[in-house]
Amino acid sequence: MASHAVNEMAQKAAGLGAAALPRPGRVASNRAARKTASMPSPSASRSQQPAAPGVAASAVATEAPASTAAPPRQDEYDLGATTLTTWLLKQELKGTIDSEFAVVLSSIALACKQIASLVGRAGISNLTGLAGEENVQGEAQKKLDVVSNTVFSNCLRSTGRTGIIASEEEEFPVFVEETFSGNYVVVFDPLDGSSNIDAGISVGSIFGAYLPSEECSLEDAEDGETLMNNCVLNVCQPGKMLKAAGYCLYSTSTVLVLSVGDGVFGFTLDPLIGEFVMSHPYMQVPESGKIYSFNEGNYDMWDDDVKAYIDSLKKPEKWEGKPYSSRYIGALVGDFHRTMLYGGIYGYPGATNAPNGKLRLLYECAPMSFLAEQAGGMGSTGKERVLDIDPTAVHQRVPLFIGSKKEVEYLESFTKGK
Numbered sequence: 001m002a003s004h005a006v007n008e009m010a011q012k013a014a015g016l017g018a019a020a021l022p023r024p025g026r027v028a029s030n031r032a033a034r035k036t037a038s039m040p041s042p043s044a045s046r047s048q049q050p051a052a053p054g055v056a057a058s059a060v061a062t063e064a065p066a067s068t069a070a071p072p073r074q075d076e077y078d079l080g081a082t083t084l085t086t087w088l089l090k091q092e093l094k095g096t097i098d099s100e101f102a103v104v105l106s107s108i109a110l111a112c113k114q115i116a117s118l119v120g121r122a123g124i125s126n127l128t129g130l131a132g133e134e135n136v137q138g139e140a141q142k143k144l145d146v147v148s149n150t151v152f153s154n155c156l157r158s159t160g161r162t163g164i165i166a167s168e169e170e171e172f173p174v175f176v177e178e179t180f181s182g183n184y185v186v187v188f189d190p191l192d193g194s195s196n197i198d199a200g201i202s203v204g205s206i207f208g209a210y211l212p213s214e215e216c217s218l219e220d221a222e223d224g225e226t227l228m229n230n231c232v233l234n235v236c237q238p239g240k241m242l243k244a245a246g247y248c249l250y251s252t253s254t255v256l257v258l259s260v261g262d263g264v265f266g267f268t269l270d271p272l273i274g275e276f277v278m279s280h281p282y283m284q285v286p287e288s289g290k291i292y293s294f295n296e297g298n299y300d301m302w303d304d305d306v307k308a309y310i311d312s313l314k315k316p317e318k319w320e321g322k323p324y325s326s327r328y329i330g331a332l333v334g335d336f337h338r339t340m341l342y343g344g345i346y347g348y349p350g351a352t353n354a355p356n357g358k359l360r361l362l363y364e365c366a367p368m369s370f371l372a373e374q375a376g377g378m379g380s381t382g383k384e385r386v387l388d389i390d391p392t393a394v395h396q397r398v399p400l401f402i403g404s405k406k407e408v409e410y411l412e413s414f415t416k417g418k
C-alpha cells in the first residue's frame with residue numbers, strides 16, 4: 001500500500017485536511033530556484049543565538065536546584081504546575097535557548113501529542129500492520145512508521161525555523177524550503193520500537209537538534225547535489241554538539257523527556273487538557289542499578305568480552321547472593337526510560353551478523369547518550385564515548401551501552417582496551 005494511501009488513512013484517523021500533509025522527502029530540486037531568495041545565512045543566525053559559542057553542550061550532569069516545587073497556585077484554575085510551555089519560556093528567559101528554538105521544541109511536542117493519539121487508536125483506525133514499503137535500512141515499514149514520519153516532518157516544517165530534517169524513515173536529509181530563520185538541524189526516529197505497535201506495547205519517538213554548521217552553508221550550494229552534500233554534512237555532527245535531545249514514550253502514560261543542555265526534565269501528557277505537565281524535574285539516573293536490558297537471543301553472536309560481562313551479572317555469589325534482573329521491552333525508549341528512573345544498563349552490542357549492532361548513531365544513540373550524560377549517566381560503544389563520535393553517514397550504526405555510570409564503567413572494564 002503506497003505511503004500516500006497510508007497518509008490518507010492517517011488523515012481520516014487524525015481528521016486533518018488533505019493540504020496539511022505535504023509529500024515528505026522533497027529535496028534539493030527547488031533549491032536552485034530559491035538560490036536568490038534572501039534567506040538568512042546559517043552563520044548570521046548562529047551569531048544571533050545566545051548559545052554558548054563554540055562550546056559543545058555541557059556533558060556534566062546538572063544538579064537540581066534547592067527547590068523544584070511547583071510555583072504557588074494563583075487561583076483554582078491555576079494548574080499549579082509547570083507545563084512544557086512555561087518551562088520553555090523559563091529556558092528562554094535564562095538565555096539557555098532562544099525564542100526560535102523554543103518554537104522548534106514546541107513543534108516536536110505537538111508532533112508527539114499527535115502520534116500519541118494515533119498510537120492509542122491504531123487498533124481501531126486501521127493503523128496497525130505494514131505499510132507495504134521498506135525504509136532505507138531495508139526494514140518493512142509499519143503504517144505508523146510512515147504516518148509518524150509525516151506528522152513529525154509536518155510539525156517541524158510548519159515552524160519555519162528548521163533548515164534541515166533527517167529521519168530514520170527517509171534515505172536522505174531533507175532541505176526544508178519553508179524555513180525563514182533559525183535553520184536548526186533536527187534528526188529524529190519518529191517511531192522507535194515499532195515492532196511493538198500491533199501488540200500494544202510501549203513505543204516512542206527520539207529526536208536531537210543542532211545549530212546549522214558554519215563550515216558548510218546551504219547558501220553557497222550551487223546545485224542540487226552540492227546542496228544535498230551540505231545537508232548531509234550539516235546533519236552529520238557529533239553528539240557533543242547537540243543543542244537539545246529528547247524522547248517521547250507512548251505507554252501507560254505519554255511522557256516527553258528532554259534536555260537543552262541544562263539538566264533533564266520529564267513532562268507527562270495530561271489528556272484532560274492536552275498539555276505536557278512537568279512530572280520529572282531534574283532527572284538523575286541512579287549511579288548504579290541491578291537491571292540489565294539486552295536481547296540475549298543474540299548472545300552466541302556477541303564478542304567474548306560482552307558474553308563474559310553478561311555471564312558475570314548472573315553470578316549470585318558476585319552480587320551478595322542476588323544476581324542482576326533482566327528486563328527487555330524491545331523498544332529503546334521504553335527500556336531507556338526505565339533505566340533513567342530505576343538505574344541499570346541497556347545494551348545493543350555488535351554481533352557477528354551486525355558488527356556495529358542495530359541502533360543508529362544520529363537519531364537513536366547520540367540523543368539518548370546526551371540525555372544519559374545530562375542526568376549523570378553514560379553512553380558508550382564499549383570502546384568510546386558515543387557523543388565524541390564524528391558521524392560518517394546519516395544512517396550509521398554503532399553498538400550502544402547506556403545507563404547508570406557505574407554499570408557502564410563495569411561493562412567497559414570488559415570491553416575497553418581489548
Ligand SMILES: O=P(O)(O)OC[C@H]1O[C@](O)(COP(=O)(O)O)[C@@H](O)[C@@H]1O
Nearest residue numbers: 191192193194195295330331332333
Ligand atoms: O528486536 P531487537 O533486535 O532486540 O531490536 C530491538 C531494538 O531495535 C529498536 O526497535 C530500534 O529499531 P526501530 O527504531 O526501527 O524500531 C529499538 O527500539 C529496540 O531496542
